[in-house]
Amino acid sequence: MGDGVPPTLFPDWQTPLQEATNTAIDALVIGFGDEFEAVSQALLAVLLPLEQALRSAAPWLVLAIASTLAFAASRRWQFALGTGGGLWAIGALGQWDPAMQTLALILVAVLVCLVVGLPLGVWSARSRWVQRVVSPTLDLMQTIPSFVYLIPAAMLFGLGKVPAILATVIYAAPPLVRLTALGVSQVNAEVTEAARAFGATRWQTLTKVQLPLALPSIMQGINQTTMMALAMVVIASMIGARGVGETVLVGLQRNDPGMGLVGGLAIVILAILLDRLLQACGVRLQPRRPVRSSWIAPWR
């Protein structure tokens, strides 16, 4: 209730909405604690080994593996060298360990986005009804400030990496869902009809025709989702996810702009490397045609 506004003009929606939400969240915490714990354990079962592996592996090994991946995806030694150099720079900035934490978190968040987002995208491409529900939900997920769902997420899962992953998924999944739906619905109707005419089941039509033809669009969705997930790392660190986001956060809290810049640079390098790597994968997954890859590598 603002001051000076006649109390008769507005009904009081704030109090009931606030109380109802809090009651509902409390009820969820009490009634479904085990279920949330199970989800939490499942996510950690994927995240922790990955994080452990990345952090405990010798940095030169990680550099070598990343460069090899980059070469396999792009077939360009410049890009492989650039990838190794970028990661080496992260180490030189003193951010190696937090960067590995962040990388593990991002990879798991993108994995969850894929598991949830791909079927949802396909489903909404196939059903107008589903699309009518999904589309505004995605709008909401992208526009609602993340702190709004960070608070209940932290209450349901406790502080730490799990609510950070979920918050990242909520923020980052929409482009994947949308671009998957777009890609699938843009597949030429005559081509899917041809598949049906030759006796393809719905599943075969999906896996042999629609998904492969939607692949460029889906790859773009994965790319965007990954970039948006990286944009969440500072916020994720606020609920205890650690990583490079924490470096920025500490810089902010200590009024130390230099530290903030160091963390920021590490995030930017990670973003560039992941972006280029995913784009190169996207090109590699295309059916083979005359090579046209100059735009993949920024350094030439």
Added chain:
Amino acid sequence: MALIEIRGVTTIFGPAPPTALRKLRSGLDKAALLASGHTLGLDDVDLDIRAGEIFVVMGPSGSGKSTLLRHINRLIEPTAGRVFVDGTDVMALGPRELVALRRRRMAMVFQGFGLLDHRSVVDNVALGLELRGVGQRERRTRAMQWIERVGLSGYEQHLPEQLSGGMRQRVGLARALASETDIVLMDEPFSALDPPIRAQLQQELLALQAEQGRTVVFVTHDLDEALRLGSRLAILCDGAVVQVGTPWEVLTRPADDPTADFARHVNRARALAIGSALAPWPADLPMPAPGNTTDAVDADASIEQVLHRLVGRTDPLAVRRGSVIVGQVSMSSVRALLAPPDRACSRSTSGGGEKRSG
């Protein structure tokens, strides 16, 4: 019994087809049907398609011919009526049986080719075999045979986008034939192609068909093409069948005005096969020795192609189907086809050569 029987198929498109059908049967006229947001796709269609023939469904755009074709493999379901393939009611099949029917019995060729752009030519051609569960090596071998058969050797690893329109439709054709189904449905397969390429593919289709003897249901809006290819034709107008007959019957006794109008402008020498002028071999002349078909003309060749061999000729010209002599043609039998007696005139004199009116 015909291989494909279409019985009383009526298909209405719109928000509530069954209700619209009931109203139509209780006397609602088509204008009122249209006003209710429905369109009549097919109107009580009955057809018999025989094994081994090229059955052409001809009609202007919007006449329902592509819709009709899609009822045979049930890509579109009718509001009322039945479709039988080999006596099996296609409408009564469960999902599994329908998939099996499409895999085993019928392949399809599309106007816009319907190729999978992410797959090489050979993997496109092998699609039908792949869906049927034929192993990778086996289906590649078989696909390669068909690629060679349609003249695309050397292009098997190309992507469809690297090929010209005519070549893409050869891929479509090879894909349909490689599925080894006895029925091939063709939905305006050559309409998107340039005239010379179209003529070439028509010729090749006839050659393939002479060798394969499959049952082809061919949809086109082009009467020339229909006459050229069809063993028999069905003329469709506003979703209803207005005429079924041989090319000769349709050309000489068209049942509706649009067809009659069109038939007048058809180059008969090009549209009719020499086989339509076929006469029995004269009893007083010795038959050419079996196997000696070098001098004979193919029954599927157009009159135009054969005409130069008839001019000034006095002895009969042998006509073969495959390697069998099936009869002979002469200038007089061809002339009767090319310049038939005027319809009105022949009717008024209760015309001698005219067959019973249809």
